[in-house]
Structure formats: C-alpha cells, structure tokens
Amino acid sequence: MAQDQKDQKDQSGFALPAPQTAGANAASAATMSSSASVTHTEVFTSTTTSVNVDTSSRDLMIGGAILLVLFVAFFFARGAYANTLVAKRVPPNKANAAGWWLFVFLASLSVGVVLSAVNPARFLAPLIIAPLAVVAVVAIVLMILSGRK
Structure with a gap:
C-alpha cells in the first residue's frame, strides 16, 4: 500500500488535457468534476518542424x-x-562624398x-x-576617411 501511494505521488503533477471537440467538452466537464482524483498525462509532440517564414505583403x-x-x-x-564639414574647412567635394x-x-x-x-x-x-x-562598416570607414581635411 505504501508503494501505491508512492507511485501515485510520482505520477501526480501538471498534465495537459487531451484535445476535444466542442460537443464532447460539455460531457467531459461533467465527468472531470466527478473524477477529479484520476490523473492522466500525455506527452506533447510538435507537428511543425520548420519556422513559419511567410511574410504578408x-x-x-x-x-x-x-x-x-x-x-x-x-x-x-x-x-x-x-x-x-564645409564649415570646418573641408573641401566641398570631399565633404559631399563623406555625406x-x-x-x-x-x-x-x-x-x-x-x-x-x-x-x-x-x-x-x-x-x-x-x-x-x-556595407555599413565600409561606408563608415570611407565616411571618416573622406571627411578629413
């Protein structure tokens, strides 16, 4: 009897209910309230293997x-x-390139x-x-180099 209590304690825990249809929800709600002491565990398995990459327009x-x-x-x-840069005495063509x-x-x-x-x-x-x-790194380097006097 002590072993049964230990097994029951090991199996108790959080468990997700099985997916049901709308008609079965009302009937199962009545049975769930009457059989609250019964524990049932299921393993969740994912059916999708890839990430949804669809982007809407x-x-x-x-x-x-x-x-x-x-x-x-x-x-x-x-x-x-x-x-x-032109105000800082950089030639206009170099300042324009830096811009x-x-x-x-x-x-x-x-x-x-x-x-x-x-x-x-x-x-x-x-x-x-x-x-x-x-491109960003090259652009920032060229901006700094072409913005010099």
Whole structure:
C-alpha cells in the first residue's frame, strides 16, 4: 500500500488535457468534476518542424514605407553633415562624398533593422545580415576617411 501511494505521488503533477471537440467538452466537464482524483498525462509532440517564414505583403509594404521615410530623413542629414564639414574647412567635394557615405551607412543599417523587424526568421539569416553589415562598416570607414581635411 505504501508503494501505491508512492507511485501515485510520482505520477501526480501538471498534465495537459487531451484535445476535444466542442460537443464532447460539455460531457467531459461533467465527468472531470466527478473524477477529479484520476490523473492522466500525455506527452506533447510538435507537428511543425520548420519556422513559419511567410511574410504578408502588408508587412512588407509597411516596412517599405518606413524605409522610404527614413531615406528622406537620411538625405537631409547627408546635406547637413556635408555643410558642417564645409564649415570646418573641408573641401566641398570631399565633404559631399563623406555625406553620401553617411547616407549609405545609415541606409544599410536601417534596411537591416527593418528587415529583421518584418520577419526575423527569414531576414536575420547571416546570408542577408552579413552583407548589410559589411556595407555599413565600409561606408563608415570611407565616411571618416573622406571627411578629413
């Protein structure tokens, strides 16, 4: 008898109920209340093996609109940065080049962030993020080098 109590104690714990249809829910609710002392455990097995990577066109359009707004803002930031460099006695052609490299840097970073927000399962892959990161690093280095006097 002590062994039965030990086995019953080992088997007690949290268990998910089996999935049921709507008609069986009412009947099972009555039986569950009457047989509350019976424990039943089931093992959950996942039926999906891959991550859902479908991105709706609505999400992509929202991401594209956000990128368009950011690109317009970055264009004005490019001009302001170039004017700041000209005020610091950097030749205008070098200042303009540094401004465009700033634009490329900010654009590549924002594309990576927006893509990862739209669908991380698909767009956070190293095959997509790594080239964007390389472009960003090259652009920041060239921006600094071309912004010198």
